[in-house]
Amino acid sequence: MAKAVKIGFLGAGKMAEGILCAVEDKSSVIMAEKVPARAQELRAKYPVEVTDDLKKVARNAKIVFLSVKPQDVAAVAAEVKPLLKSTQILVSIVAGKKLSGLRRLFGSKVRLVRVMPNLALRANAGMCAVCAAPNAKKADVAAVEKILGGAGATAVLKEKDFDAVTALSGSGPAYFAYMEEAMAEAGVKLGLKPDVARLLAEQTMYGTAKFLRESGMPLKPFIDGVCTKGGTTAAGMEKLAASDFKDVVAATLAAAAKRSKELAK
Numbered sequence: 001m002a003k004a005v006k007i008g009f010l011g012a013g014k015m016a017e018g019i020l021c022a023v024e025d026k027s028s029v030i031m032a033e034k035v036p037a038r039a040q041e042l043r044a045k046y047p048v049e050v051t052d053d054l055k056k057v058a059r060n061a062k063i064v065f066l067s068v069k070p071q072d073v074a075a076v077a078a079e080v081k082p083l084l085k086s087t088q089i090l091v092s093i094v095a096g097k098k099l100s101g102l103r104r105l106f107g108s109k110v111r112l113v114r115v116m117p118n119l120a121l122r123a124n125a126g127m128c129a130v131c132a133a134p135n136a137k138k139a140d141v142a143a144v145e146k147i148l149g150g151a152g153a154t155a156v157l158k159e160k161d162f163d164a165v166t167a168l169s170g171s172g173p174a175y176f177a178y179m180e181e182a183m184a185e186a187g188v189k190l191g192l193k194p195d196v197a198r199l200l201a202e203q204t205m206y207g208t209a210k211f212l213r214e215s216g217m218p219l220k221p222f223i224d225g226v227c228t229k230g231g232t233t234a235a236g237m238e239k240l241a242a243s244d245f246k247d248v249v250a251a252t253l254a255a256a257a258k259r260s261k262e263l264a265k
């Protein structure tokens with residue numbers, strides 16, 4: 001059997017663990033983590049090598065995920081830049097760090113891929129947008145998509161779309177959770193217990209998304225199909241459609257995209 005490609009992580013926090021869960025052969029993984037308790041936790045949970053040495057990861061992995069917080073990127077780059085080679089792929093999942101900025105920090109040799117994931121990675125149902133620097137090969141993008149595909153869906157996009165991606169799928173989990181909260185609170189107002197209302201809201205959100213994803217059904221006929229004339233859903237939808245709900249959603253995403261632009265370097 002062919003030897004598995006060595007996959008590395010610079011920073012082993014929540015998102016790195018989400019990606020790790022999707023890697024089939026975990027014995028091919030090396031992670032660098034500076035918090036000893038976190039390193040120990042990962043060693044106990046998975047058959048992976050965890051080191052406190054970023055350089056060891058940079059030296060040994062063919063595909064290196066950059067998975068620290070944005071404020072830690074410069075320090076990590078200063079340590080690993082001299083070691084990165086043109087045979088390696090650096091995959092940044094860092095929000096707001098553009099390929100041009102990463103190129104300045106990590107040098108022109110390493111092949112760069114940028115990914116905007118979301119939190120749902122941690123439930124193996126993430127949404128990852130992927131874009132590549134000119135020096136990355138098609139096969140690099142395919143290799144990254146193969147790994148991330150195990151943790152949800154992927155879409156290869158242009159970097160110019162990344163502010164919109166950040167606003168929609170990157171920040172989206174918070175907005176859907178807020179919608180769930182609103183539905184649950186409304187259920188409580190109608191007399192349901194809070195835990196029951198949350199279960200009903202959450203399972204309905206989950207089941208609806210699952211059905212739409214699996215059936216690929218267009219949204220309008222789906223909504224119309226649930227709205228029996230004179231029925232309960234139609235009464236609710238009449239109220240919702242007459243409100244400025246869609247304007248509020250559009251303004252929410254626009255604010256997030258604007259902030260993403262401001263933060264991008």
Ligand SMILES: NC(=O)c1ccc[n+]([C@@H]2O[C@H](COP(=O)([O-])OP(=O)(O)OC[C@H]3O[C@@H](n4cnc5c(N)ncnc54)[C@H](OP(=O)(O)O)[C@@H]3O)[C@@H](O)[C@H]2O)c1
Nearest residue numbers: 011012013014015032033034067068069070072094095119
């Ligand atoms: N969470 C999301 O929903 C989301 C969505 C899209 C993109 N992202 C991006 O994903 C990246 C990771 O986010 P996260 O939530 O997984 O962060 P996290 O849980 O804080 O994980 C980062 C880990 O790296 C460690 N670290 C920092 N500097 C290090 C160094 N020099 N050597 C070794 N380890 C180091 C951190 O330790 P300390 O805690 O001591 O700093 C922390 O344990 C971020 O850049 C974020 O922008 C996150």
